[in-house]
Amino acid sequence: MPSEPPSPEAPTSGAPPSREALQAVLFDMDGTLVDTEGLWWQATAAVARTLGVELGPTDTPDILGRAAEDVAAHLLATAEPHPSLPSGARHLPDIARQLIDAFAARIARQPGGVPLIPGALDLLGELHTEGIPTALVSASPRSIVHLVLPLLDHDFDLIVTAEDTARGKPHPDPYLMAANRLGVDPRRCVAIEDSPTGIAAATAAGCRVMMIDAGRGLPSLQSLRAFKS
Numbered sequence: 001m002p003s004e005p006p007s008p009e010a011p012t013s014g015a016p017p018s019r020e021a022l023q024a025v026l027f028d029m030d031g032t033l034v035d036t037e038g039l040w041w042q043a044t045a046a047v048a049r050t051l052g053v054e055l056g057p058t059d060t061p062d063i064l065g066r067a068a069e070d071v072a073a074h075l076l077a078t079a080e081p082h083p084s085l086p087s088g089a090r091h092l093p094d095i096a097r098q099l100i101d102a103f104a105a106r107i108a109r110q111p112g113g114v115p116l117i118p119g120a121l122d123l124l125g126e127l128h129t130e131g132i133p134t135a136l137v138s139a140s141p142r143s144i145v146h147l148v149l150p151l152l153d154h155d156f157d158l159i160v161t162a163e164d165t166a167r168g169k170p171h172p173d174p175y176l177m178a179a180n181r182l183g184v185d186p187r188r189c190v191a192i193e194d195s196p197t198g199i200a201a202a203t204a205a206g207c208r209v210m211m212i213d214a215g216r217g218l219p220s221l222q223s224l225r226a227f228k229s
Contacts, residue, residue, distance in 0.1 A: 043102035065197030118217030175205035
């Protein structure tokens with residue numbers, strides 16, 4: 001497959017800068033700061049069943065870390081062999097809206113809010129104390145992000161959501177936009193992700209990428225500064 005031209009927001013400087021100076025930390029949200037990926041899968045599975053589709057492990061790369069529109073397109077493509085499906089059920093924007101609504105309903109039903117990934121508040125607090133810029137770079141729509149933000153108790157310098165770029169993860173566009181709007185070089189940023197889709201996006205943008213495991217939690221700022229991908 002031929003490579004795509006670089007985004008106009010990609011860095012154009014010559015020699016790469018030193019990778020030691022940390023200019024910003026760019027966070028994914030679902031599965032990285034909050035434990036919501038299971039809820040997203042449940043919501044997607046429920047909508048998929050209305051299309052006659054049963055999700056399985058092979059669907060994971062097309063579900064986790066993806067924007068609702070991309071997931072809707074995957075469900076409709078998977079449902080295509082089912083001629084009995086009513087034509088009205090094939091409208092992509094409607095399926096995307098059903099996914100978002102089903103996800104939001106599950107988030108709202110969590111007693112006390114969705115669980116945070118261990119170490120999330122500690123790392124965000126350290127970054128705030130040190131004055132290191134932070135961005136939230138999420139494949140979720142802004143309506144979902146706003147449901148979760150109060151739990152994080154952190155003022156991100158920038159929030160990039162699914163509506164903000166024409167192409168979402170795994171394309172680099174969301175991370176390139178975040179770095180550009182923060183005025184930093186993506187090569188001097190650490191992106192924290194949990195899914196292959198997000199890792200692909202941040203890597204393509206030129207960020208140092210730290211993959212975290214929800215069970216082990218997020219690192220300390222000291223570990224983040226020492227990290228090299």
